[in-house]
Amino acid sequence: MSALGGAAATVTACDTDPIEKLIPILVPAHDIIPGESVHYATTCQECSAGCGMVIRTREGRAIKAEGNPAHPISKGKICTQGQSTLQGLYNPSRVKGPVYVANGVKKAIRWTDGITLLNSKLTPLITQARNRNRILYFSPPKSGSFPGLLTSWMDQLGGGSLIELDLMSANSIKKANDLCFGSEELPHYALDKAELLLNFGADFLETWLNPIQMTAAYSAMHSLKNGIKGEFIHIAPHMSLTGSNADEWISCPTGTEAYIALAICDALLRQSPPKTIPKAQKIRKFLDRFPLEQTIKSIGFPSDKIEALAKKFKRNGRSLAIGGGNSSAGKNASLLQIAVNLLNYVAGNIGTTVLFGMNYSIGGDDLKKIESAVDKMKNGQVDLVVIENVNPVFTLPKSLGFEAALKKVPFVVSLSTEADETSLLADLHLPTSHFLESWDDAHPRTGLYTMQQAVMSFVPGYDTMSAGDLILASGKAMKLKGFLAPTYQEHLKISWQQVQKAVGNQQPFETFWIDSLKKGYVSRAVTPKSVSLQKAVFSTQPSPPEFDRNVITLLAVNSNLHNANAKGGNRNWLLETPHPITQVVWDAWLELHPKTAQKLGIKQGELVDIKTEQGSLQLGAWLYHGIAENTIAVPIGMGRKVYFPGYVTSRGRNKLIPILEPKGSTRVKAKKVGENLADILPWELDTLSGDLCFTTKITSITSTGKSADLVTMDGQYREDIKTDSSTLAKGLADRSQKGRGFIQSLSLDSQNGKIIDEAAKSHQLRKRYYTLPRDDKHSFYDPMKKNVSDHVAMTAKTTPIYHDPYKWEMAIDLDRCTGCTSCVVACYAENNIPSVGKDRAALGREMSWLRISRYFEKNEQTGDLETYFSPQMCQQCDNAGCEPVCPVYATYQTPDGLNAMIYNRCVGTRYCANNCAFSQRRFNWRDYQFPSPLHLQLNPAVTVRAKGVMEKCTFCSQRIREMKDIAKDQGRDVRDQEIQTACQQACPANAIVFGNVLDKNSQIYKLKQKNERGYTQLPELNYQPAVTYLKKVNHDNKKA
Amino acid sequence: MRKSFSGVWATFEYLDDICAAIQELRNKGYAKLTTHTPCPRHEIDDALGNPQSSIPYFTLAGGIVGFGLAVLVIIKMTLNWILPVSGKPVVSIPIMGPIAFELSVLIAIFFTIGGLFYLILRDTWRHTRPGSKKYKSYNRFMRDRFGLVVPCDLDQIEEVESIFKKYLAEEVIVEN
């Protein structure tokens, strides 16, 4: 795809035409042609990982966010959060322009007035003596040129402190690396190089560091290739999506991960001959200071397991231990990192799977800085607080008292794009542009500089200004030194001259600039630096394990859909998309172990009241085997106000009384979704690094006896609610696929690397389903082809000949799929799928064309439950059930083998949906709204469906159409991989392959020919699906 | 009526009387009789010599037309746009069954109704009936009276009249 230059964006800048214009640009740029999409390369600012993005724009509007294929870190993928950034760009909660709050009265003002107002507060500061630090600037972590500009701005204003706020900051890792290896940085964890991955609680497939990078590396390491497949062991109190992908999940009480790691390290030392490891004795001595033996005993962790793990881990540099994440973020966070480092060191992984010198810039400042900032605000040592696109009032634990402190500050300026909980307290709100509308850059790691360009003009009707331009303007107005650049873009150019030097580029600057705009980044080769174990580490004081088997611990957990920074908490894609494990939508919940639930007398789906010292919350109970006993997990980052149409609901009403939707009753309202866990979290920091503790003790937990009305997309959930906790306690209610073979698996004998068909062993997955020999389908196609062409000839019609030259098919590798739901969000974004909200979802009216079926299968050898994921979309059957039953030909088989859906012709008998064995068709039970300005995100290439019409996945036929047209213009056939479906494009694990199966050189063809793991679902129905699944491969017939 | 009616008509209270009267009249060679009965009686049919109706031919014709129509329509319409659905042949024979059957039934019914009207009108045309007000407004034929109309020449009137009297007709009216 062509990532065209920023010239267009410069032309389109500062433009607020009304949205009625077809192309909202004063002078249409040369490269904007109606009906053709233009792609711009930029950098994702949703988190600080700095993934490369390509934004697809149509008629000057961003409509789809995708990964930049060339980007060294993200390699063409972005996470659910990154994709939902479009809903940040077009979020109804955005502020239309500058707002000044004069004694409680909001007043819209002009930008010039806004800046003068801001400066009027600043100018007094200039005259005063230096370094009085009367300014606080809160911003999300930024690694580019902006912080420099900002600091010079603040320094000339008598100094101030910039606080980069990120609750998931990974400073414990930096701290530990500083102590252990004297290099305070985030190293590069080469998951793909490892054979064994030992993970202490890090949710690296969800939010830890850069989940996209991790997922890609993980699937490279963990997927089967020529008989070899990496192993992944997850040691944590909470299984989470990450743990559910592991080959083994070892549950441990919260806060004891560090000790287990140290114990393993200890065992490793004992197992290996002393001489081989430098400083072995010192480490020995260090370890002896920890009460390892009794701790391991007291938490009931099998000691032989420790030995076994140690034995496994010894692979001379081919293993990797990582740790972190919310579930282990307690007072011992840094200790865990130290333990992990020692483990890696002893196993000789430093320099092979752990590479230093990369210095990733992920995460924000040491949160102790916040603490002191709050103190300063309380004590009135602050004149001005500027808050840009962070939401501390909402995200920081209430016990810190940030809000109260903020109220003490004489003047608060918010530069946030959205009217979030914090900016409501500001005296002056100068809304900055979304990062897709503004210029900036980033420096994600050593030797990598990425460009963030404005991909479109300002969202029509939203009068904003980029943070850079704002600071520049203010500085210029105050005649500060070095504030000369006319725009921030110019300022960037200046700083990028340094970048050009840094990467050693010899071209003239303009070409370099345009090239890097097109590419989206520039980089230079980095050689990892070698490190040695420092003695500083041995001086760390052993803190006791915070473990008490009598109290229940609360874990504040992240997932792909929500995290502690709560940035996506008000985007309906992320709320509508079911959480991978629980499948809950539009709500927060409370995971607890059935045994614990039984002890506490809590039933599945009941509303539970939990209390900590800080407060209490009411959440729905979700009984789940994937969590340690005496532990409960609650998603953090929920509870934001979401703008959503107020569809009337019949929930809990008398079904005989009419429910009407009078005019205006469906107007968009801001509604709170879920509960904000930060309300009841204590302000506790890791002693060494100052990372926030996401674990705390529960003072009381009681069931209210009421139903919580949790809405899950799992069709068997209602059954669970009825089963009592005791049944759940032993093996849970049956949420398996009932042996219907949607997900099939093989077993890899790790001894001699042989693949064994499950048939040999007794396993739930293998029961009672039929497998037919996979023929090439010619037996089926050819008669059909002949019949059609005969009739075409007979009637002298010009219908194209069947399956020539294209027959689109798809393959999904279940061994790679991690269930991250990135594809689901991509599908929502690409195909204009409306969000229906909680009540509709409860009726089963969610419109998702692509769902990830999640099954808990019982392994009859171990007796454990195993989690399996399978992406399910329309299978584009060649012998489809839906086609013949449609009375009006609204669905039929296209010449290139798609299962077409003709919305205009559909009368809505819904027979097709009934006859679809995969239940993939979705019906429009009403007209759904896209609250303005979210409607600007709609993809013009896809019809927005009206009420009473059936819809479903068609392999992104609009993308197929686009590429076919281009190919036709160039007088050739479509090349393999030219067309990527939205789900395929988004899949960070590269589990989805799509292409023309008639092309002998296509990936899909080769894969279907060569790969012996392929199977189609429900073969006994002879629907001849076009989607081939590749069997999951387990180690020794076991997984988590 | 084709030509002005001349003849005798009578009403009977009892079925056996009118049957006997019909018998004798037919023996005397009076052909074009018209009877009135509240409901169909086989005694009357017997007396009249069990004439047969030719309706079934209409029905059969209708059935055949309907079947052919269905098959034609289906083939024509499927070939108009060639839209393959799930690997089924474009023109598929088995699926014609239901529609072919239904259509043949429908058309057969229409033909039957048409035939019914045609035949009744034809016979009524052939058999003249009195034009008098009294005859037209006589309203017990559909209730409980039997009627018999005998068109005849003036010289035969007495004879017919006497036969009616003989079989105790309720009332005998002569029209000419």
Added chain:
Amino acid sequence: MSQITYGSINDSVAESMLPPGRRWIIAFLFILSALSMGVFAFAVQLRHGLEWSGISHPINWGVYITNFVFWVGIGHAGTLISAVLYLVRAPFRNSIYRASEAMTVFAVMTAGLFPIIHLGRAWYAYWLFPYPNQRELWVNFKSPLIWDVFAVSTYMSVSIAFFILGLIPDLAAIRDESKGVKRFLYAIPSFGFKGTNHQWLHYMRGYLLFAAIATPLVFSVHSIVSWDFAMSGLPGWHSTIFAPYFVAGAIFSGCAMVLTIMIPLRKAFPGFSAIIKLKDLDGMAKMIIFTSLIVTYAYTVEFFIAYYSGAKFERALFWFRPFGEMKWYFWLMVFCNCLVPVSLWFKKVRSNIALLFIVSLLVNVGMWLERFNIVGTSLAHGFDPFAWGNYTFEWVEIWITIGSFGWFFMWFFIFVKIMPSIAIAEMKETLEPPLRNKNA
């Protein structure tokens, strides 16, 4: 009980057609209000989409299709009684066939509404017909729904024609019974029928042919309705027993409905109790026993086949029906359709009007539930366990269902007042004709 004569039949029928009394008016107003509920609900549905019907993914068909099959089923008894029993000359037919034929016509008229009501875009219902259009877009004849369109519309026109044909002599009789404007009005639909031998000759033969054709039509129509389900691949639908099973069910519910209507009718018009004799009702009751047995057999066989086939989907479904979360519909159905009719084996029950009425009502309920079981549970428990669902009734579909009864009874109430609800001519046929010397 006075001796029935040709005259007395005319009188009692004419009496039933006297201008309505207060009871009739009140009842009729009640019916109209029910109907208007349905109309209002449907209007809301057209405006907002199927939002307020309980139908949803994966149960994409629900109450509407259930109602459709239910009403079509009722629509079958009429033609069955008038045609099949006519061919086999069943003695208990004549007195009740006119009313049951009317019931057929109105039931089919009601049933015909539901496929339209259940459409997502009802305003395009005409697309289901192969009407000539300039783009030459035709329908998909491979779809069972199209077969349905043809079957139901054919059945409706045939049963209406059959109904009117049967009416002609009786309307003529009524015409002769009445004077003035009324006489003139009845003269029009009686096509100058005078009961001449020519008229009777062709009329009777034509009627016989009608009966002969209508009989296979009855069976074909409900078979085709059953194929709406049987032609799909869904466990619980994909079954070869469906056609006979549905036909039996249709007759079953139809006979029940006949009783449900006849018994009040008999009560309403004193004259009728002499004509609609107990033994006629008794005959209907026996039909119910017979069909109930067939239906029960079908239920059992379904379970056996599910077990015997070994197909896991079938087995799972037939476990789900009696024991799953929708089990109450199933057990209620078994009670109404299999157990209640057993009571009819006893002569006492058959000859007790009140009990007979209650039984017939229960059977109606049971047959509605049977259809809901077939539609609902099968869809709820499809192939992919992850996509299983449950059904909740919402107000629009409830109101529309109530409205459909209003619609049906509105027509029936009008019918009894303007048309002879007893077949006069045929009743006369069954009587001893007036003979001078009986012994002869």
